[in-house]
Amino acid sequence: MSEFADAARLAYVSGWAATNGPFTDQVRAGCAAAVALACEHDTEPGVLEATVRLGELEGIWAEVYARRDALVDERTRLAATAWTSLTVTADVAGSVATFRRRLALASEATDPETRDRHRAEAIAAALLLLSGIVRDRHDPKFVALATLVTDALRAAWAEGYAGALALAAHQAGHGPVDVAAVFADAYTDHPADPALAAAVITALIRAAAGDVAAVLARLADDGADYDEMVRSVWDLLDDDELRALTVGMDVAMGSEFARAGLSLYREHGAQYVDFVTVGGALVCGLCMDAESAGPYPIGGAPPPPLHPYCRCVLIPTSPLTLDVFPYLLGGSR
C-alpha cells in the first residue's frame, strides 16, 4: 500500500497547501483519513481526485463533504453487516458443485470457446447463488437490509438537500447555516422510498454476482479444484468491505445527494447549473469534460456521481434567492 499511500498523502497535502491554512491537528487527521480512504479504494478511477478535493475544502464546503463522507461510511457499514448476515445462508457448496458438473459435461471445445463457456456458466451459477440469498423477501434478514438501505437513501437525500442549501446560502452571501437543522427538517419531509431501495439492492446483487462470476471463471480457467472455488467464493461473500456493496452504496447515496440538490434549485427557480470539480491535474477526464461543457440547463446536466467515489457537485449558475433565516447560525453576517 505504501507507494499509493505516499501519492495520496502528497495529493492531500498539496490540496491543503493551496489554501495557505495552518497544518493543524485537524488537517493532520484529515490527511490520515484521506490516505486511508484512498488506499482502500486504490483500484477505483478518480480516487486521487477525491483525495485532493478533501484537502482543499474549507469552511462550509469542508463541512458539507465531511458530513456526506461520514454518512456514506456509517450507512455502508450498517448495510455491510446486514449483507453478511444474509449471505451466511448462501449455498456456495451446491452452486460450485453444479457449476463444475455443468462444465465437465460441456468441456470439449478449444481454448477461447472453453473460456467463454466458463464465463457463461460462471455468470449463471453466480446469479443463481445470489438470487437464492434474497429469494424470500419476508426473511427478517432481508427485511433488515432493505430497511437499512431505504433509510440510507432517505438520509442521503436529506443530506444532499441540506448541503445544497448551505452551499447556495454561502454562494448568495448569507452567514453560515445550521446544516444539521436543515438535515433534520429535510429528513422529516422526504418520504422513505422502498421501491428505490429495492432497485438499489437488485443492482447490488447483480454487481456481487458479477464479482463471484469473475472469480469462478478465473478459477475454472486455472483448473482450480472444488475446495479452492468454495473457499474463494466465501472469501468474497464474507468480506464486509465487499466491493460491490461499498461501490453500490457510494453511487446510490451520491445520486441522492445530487437529486436533492437539483430539487432545491428547482424549488427556487434556478434555470442553469454548473458541474463543479476540484480542478487541478488529478481530476479524471470524464469529470473535467463535464465541468468544461457547463453551464447546463437545469434538466440537462450530467448527474453526479459520474463514477464511484466521484465527489463532483452541481451548483446553481446564478445565486439563488433563499430565505435561510430560520437556519442561520448566530444571526446573519
Ligand SMILES: [Zn+2]
Ligand atoms: Zn471523475
Ligand SMILES: [Zn+2]
Ligand atoms: Zn467527479
